[in-house]
Amino acid sequence: MDLNTVLILFVTGIGGGLMAAIVGGASVITFPVLLAVGLPPVTATASNLIAVSAGNFLAAYTERAQLPPFNRAFVGLILASVLGALLGAVLLLATPARMFEFLIPILLGIATILFAFAAQITAWLRARAHARGREWKMSVTSVPLVLPISVYGGYFGAGAGTLLLGVLSMATEGDYRSANAAKNLVSSLNTLSASIWFIANGAVSWPQTLAMAAGCLIGGFCGAHLSRRIPQRAMRVVVVAVGAVLTAVFAWKYWF
Numbered sequence: 001m002d003l004n005t006v007l008i009l010f011v012t013g014i015g016g017g018l019m020a021a022i023v024g025g026a027s028v029i030t031f032p033v034l035l036a037v038g039l040p041p042v043t044a045t046a047s048n049l050i051a052v053s054a055g056n057f058l059a060a061y062t063e064r065a066q067l068p069p070f071n072r073a074f075v076g077l078i079l080a081s082v083l084g085a086l087l088g089a090v091l092l093l094a095t096p097a098r099m100f101e102f103l104i105p106i107l108l109g110i111a112t113i114l115f116a117f118a119a120q121i122t123a124w125l126r127a128r129a130h131a132r133g134r135e136w137k138m139s140v141t142s143v144p145l146v147l148p149i150s151v152y153g154g155y156f157g158a159g160a161g162t163l164l165l166g167v168l169s170m171a172t173e174g175d176y177r178s179a180n181a182a183k184n185l186v187s188s189l190n191t192l193s194a195s196i197w198f199i200a201n202g203a204v205s206w207p208q209t210l211a212m213a214a215g216c217l218i219g220g221f222c223g224a225h226l227s228r229r230i231p232q233r234a235m236r237v238v239v240v241a242v243g244a245v246l247t248a249v250f251a252w253k254y255w256f
Contacts, residue, residue, distance in 0.1 A: 005037050006211045013212035017055030017219020019239065021184060022227045026052050028112065028243045030212060032250070039205055041101050045092060046198035047205050049154075051212035053191030055220025059184040062224035066181035077182075080146040081189035088154025089194035093201055105251035112243030146186055153190035154197075180227055 012033045016026035027048055034044035060067070068074055095103075114121075149164055164183040198204050 001037075001207045001211075005208075008033065009037065009208055009211040010215040013051060013055075013215020013217075014219040014222075015215075016052055016212070017059075017216035017221075018223040018226070019219075020052055020055050020187065020216070021059035021220045021223025022180075026055070026216075028108065028239055028246065030216075032246050034208060034212070037208060039208060041104060042092065042095075043203055043205050046089075046195075046203040047209040047212075049191045050195045050198065050204060051209050051216050053188050053195060053216075054213040055216035055223070056184050056188035056191065058217055058220040059224040059227075060181060060188050062221065063177065063181040063184065063227075066178045067185060068178075068182065077146055077186065078189060081150045081186045082193040084147045084150025085154030085190035085193040086197055088151040088190075089197040091151075092155050092194075093197070093203060101254045104254055105247055108243060108250060109247040112240055112247060116240045150186065150190050153187065154194035177227070184224075 012030055016030040019029065020026035030052060031044060031048045034048050035041065039047060068077075146164075164186055195204075
């Protein structure tokens, strides 16, 4: 790996760490760059999850005062995050390489849609509950909420943090900082669990992973502080635009 590749991965990691800490969706940018520097799709996915986890952990630690209290429900949140992501990682390594290449544009497209419409999805769920005469109740420690997103996070990751942020914002009644801190914690637990499985199965390319992880640490630290100041709508527009372009690019590459 030459110096130019290291710099590209490092700078991309900074951008990914910033994005992960502020709004989520880092993998929409970091994953394609790992593909571009020559990693196979499954290896790129495993390496990407490990690299991004560094920034998520640091961002969650920086905003630890905003996390829910450490009690039984919090332990349930941790277990759902870890077990869900581990299941997703097992599914990834069991997927044939050619099938995964075919799925890349679909997964990128889904991630972009989840990023763009997370707020509308949660609003629809609330309206549906009200129409049935039920009171809308959701907690950031809800296992049925966290588990399926964690499975998706361990399998692919892109868009999982953003979906979590959108849903957890409803659970915290619009308290962005609390929702974002919980999102960063769950995302970091997802990637840690999946990473253990990937490492045990030799699915990680360490030089590229470490170069990007170094950038993600810097980005995650800065993003945790900037998340209190930068308009979220501006970041959302950028991620959705990039995600749409990348979906089209990889659909052309793997489908035609």
